Amino acid sequence: MNLFHLENIHHAWPRRGPVLSGASLALKAGDRLAITGHNGAGKSTLLKIMLGLITPDQGSVEAFGQKRQAEADFHDVRRRAGLVFQDADDQLFCPTVADDIAFGPLNLGKSRDEAAAIVDQLLTRLDLMYLRDAITHRLSGGEKRLVTLACVLAMEPEVLLLDEPSNALDEENEARLTDILHTLPQSIVLISHDASFRAKVANRCLHLKEGQLVDAPVSA
Amino acid sequence: MTYVLSTGIEPPAVPALRRLDPRLRIVSAVAFAVTAVALQSLSLLTVMLLVAVMLMIAAKLPVGQTIKRVIAMDSFIIVMIAFLPFTMEGTPIFTLFGFPASYEGLIRAIEIALTANAVVMAMLALAGSMEEVTFGQALHRLKVPAKLVHLLLFTIRYIEVLRQEYRRLRQAMKCRGFRPGTNGHTYRSFGYLVGMMLIRAMERSERIMDAMKCRGFTGTLPMTQRFELRGFDVVFALGFSVFMTAMLMKEYLL
Known part of the structure; x- marks a missing residue:
């Protein structure tokens, strides 16, 4: 069964013209799919369409076996597919790391105690316990990236959507991120400009060109 | 989108009113507002409102958007205007749910409505049609x-x-x-x-x-636009001053 199935997606920005013109994509369990394409090709737009943050002009979005159209259809999709934003600062808005990680579980109706337990368990697993009470906006770029990943993992998603996660990471933090991603059971959709990072994480690759997705080798 | 630097040269198709020196437009708008507030006679205020409408037509403001803005302002004062006849003491003209409405209050309400609309329309016509950056630079030249x-x-x-x-x-x-x-x-x-x-x-x-x-900032932004008073500016300034002086004289001296 496909986790995601996008068929013939068209999308145009007002004043900037079409970005997607007939893009299709199928994501199966166990897939670690990389998506490449030049700046502005519409990669981030594609991820946002998968989560219903952007409504495409045309085309169908099927997620977890159901057609998704209305805003309400996507509430469940957003819980089961976690998006890690390109800019970590877009995601972190709570005073401390623990608050931010607890935000998702609280939205899912967990009590504050349960959320706190999830925070501790997750930070221990990712070896980030030392950041638990750190102030989010004072974290380094690498720390912010790992914390945003933790925030998304706290919701226990079945799919991870990663938008240029290795951006601006030093070698050490990138290796750490790669290690963490290897231990995760989730299917992954990965947008990355970094060929060696893609080769380490992905097992499939699609190239976004002129608004369409075409098969491409994982390491080009 | 506005640009930090704008050329200062507006394309020639813009109406004459918008080609006035921005400083003059701001000063005129303020003078118009002060005059309108100083007037009490309903007939004079009606003239002011008509002049404001004429200015709007001369500035060729987009109709729909402008009406929306004026209505937005009116929605702020509508409650006050509706209550004024009932809250002011004076000669009762009618009663609503047992509350008497006074003639004086009604007159005052009409006066406020006329003043507010005249001022907002003149502001939109004179100052509102300006590029934001031009507005800022003109304020700077006016020693703000x-x-x-x-x-x-x-x-x-x-x-x-x-x-x-x-x-x-x-x-x-x-x-x-x-x-x-x-x-x-x-x-x-x-x-x-x-x-x-x-x-x-x-x-x-x-x-x-x-x-x-x-990049060398020391506390003053370079103001790049040049403003100058041309013949038409002087004519407009004179005409506008004469008109407003006449209105004030009619109200207070005659």
């Missing part, structure tokens, strides 16, 4: 304190950046299943959101300051 002008120019430049930041944070919250409700979690989360935006805005302002210093 530089700090206030800078505040205005930076607000214009960054308000959209802040809006975008807010929108992205809200999207990210949505992605993690946030749906606002009436509960502590919602209030706390919105509190965090506002707090984080304030902190980011502070930090961004420091970064902008650093970047400006790196």
